[in-house]
Amino acid sequence: MLLALQILFGALAAGTGIGLIFDITKNRMDELKGATGKQWASGFTxxxxxxxxxxxxxxxxxxxxxxxxxxxxxxxxxIPGTLNIGDTFPVIFEAFIFTASVDCDPMFLWIMYICAAVGSFGFASIVTKWPRNKIRWALGIIMIPLAAIMLCKNTGVGPFGIIGTATGLHGWKLVVAAVLNILWGALMDIGFGLYAPCMATCLLLGVDATACFPVFMGSCAVLMPACSIEFIRTHRYDVPHTVGNALGGIIGVFIAWKVVTSLPMFWLINLICIVLLWTSYTLISSALKDKKAGIA
Known part of the structure; x- marks a missing residue:
């Protein structure tokens, strides 16, 4: 079953890559050739x-x-399309690593992956039609509870501090996790990261913290190609940032895997919470500014 997952990841990476290359070469070569050094540096960094x-x-x-x-x-x-398409390749790389090295129930993984993809693919056709300010409001508002979830998890407040030992879920717990993963997959299409809420869900239901990694990484590896199809079809992504992000992302994953062995995660996650709140503020401020100027 794990080999089948590895084959699936490879097929998804190849399919997304072919679709992206085809769209760029057929429709968007001018954007690729006209990209500035600042754009490439931004995407790569x-x-x-x-x-x-x-x-x-x-x-x-x-x-x-x-x-x-x-x-x-x-x-x-x-931003949503660039994030989903550009991060597809490094996230699939992550999924390869963690499904091969971390013990987790394969059937549990398959169910969670399928649910995430269903949620993402079903919602992509809706979010790609949203106007700029609607995306700003959606991202800005959703980042506030995400910061709260991460902070609670990091400080052990409420159920997010409970340490489980299971490598998979069964019965009603599996049903709850699967239904919520459909929701987390859908929200991925507007830039609401699946990692934190999926990990919080699994921890709450008793999954071992280490076993959560192949769950949320594999969920994203499966759902991101699913929604990337729609973003590529509608050209709702930035070409140089998507390509730069994909290439730089693979390097970032490799560095974390091979070089980074330990970091003060408590303070790092707290910093990410601050980043979430600041980003929420900037997005909502931009939306309000455009609304005041009469821009939809």
């Missing part, structure tokens, strides 16, 4: 840093969005 943090379990969407806003080299309307 975001890919390395965000996916290094991603491999450590911090998630990449919040720091990626923060850095995109900081560098100001990408249109906000293209």
């Amino acid at each position: 975001v890919g390395i840093i965000a996916n290094l943090l991603d491999t450590l379990g911090c998630g990449s969407y919040a720091p990626s969005t923060f850095m995109y806003k900081l560098f100001n080299q990408i249109d906000d309307i293209d």
Whole structure:
């Protein structure tokens, strides 16, 4: 069953890569050739840093969005598609690593992966039609409870501090986890990272903390290609940032896997919570500013 998962990951990476290359060469070569050095540097830097943090379990969407806003080299309307397509390849690399090295019930993994993909694919056709400010509001509002969940988990407040020992779930617990993973997969399409809520769900239901890693990493590895199809079809992504993020992201994953052995995770996760709240503030502020100027 694990070999089948590895084959699936390889097929998804190949399919997404072929679709992206085909769209760029057929429809968007001018954007690729006309990209500035600042755009390439922005995409590459975001890919390395965000996916290094991603491999450590911090998630990449919040720091990626923060850095995109900081560098100001990408249109906000293209952020969800750029994140989903660009991070597909490093996340699949992560999934390869953790499904092979961490013990977790294969059937539990399959069910969680399928549910995440169903949620993501079903929602992508909706979010790709949203206007810029709607995306800003969605991202900005959702990042606030995500920061709260991560902070509670990090400080052991409430159920997020409970340490489980299971490597899989069964019965009603599996049903709850599967249904919630459909929701987390759907919210991935607007930049709401799956890692933190999926990990919180699994921990709450008694899954061992280490066993959570192949669950949320594999969920993203499966769902991101599913929704990337829609983002590629509708051209709702930034070309240089997507390519730069993909290449830099793979390097970031490799560095975290081979070089980074320990970090003060308590303070690092607290920092990510601050980044989430700051990014939420900047997105909502931009939306309010445009609304005041009469821009939808």
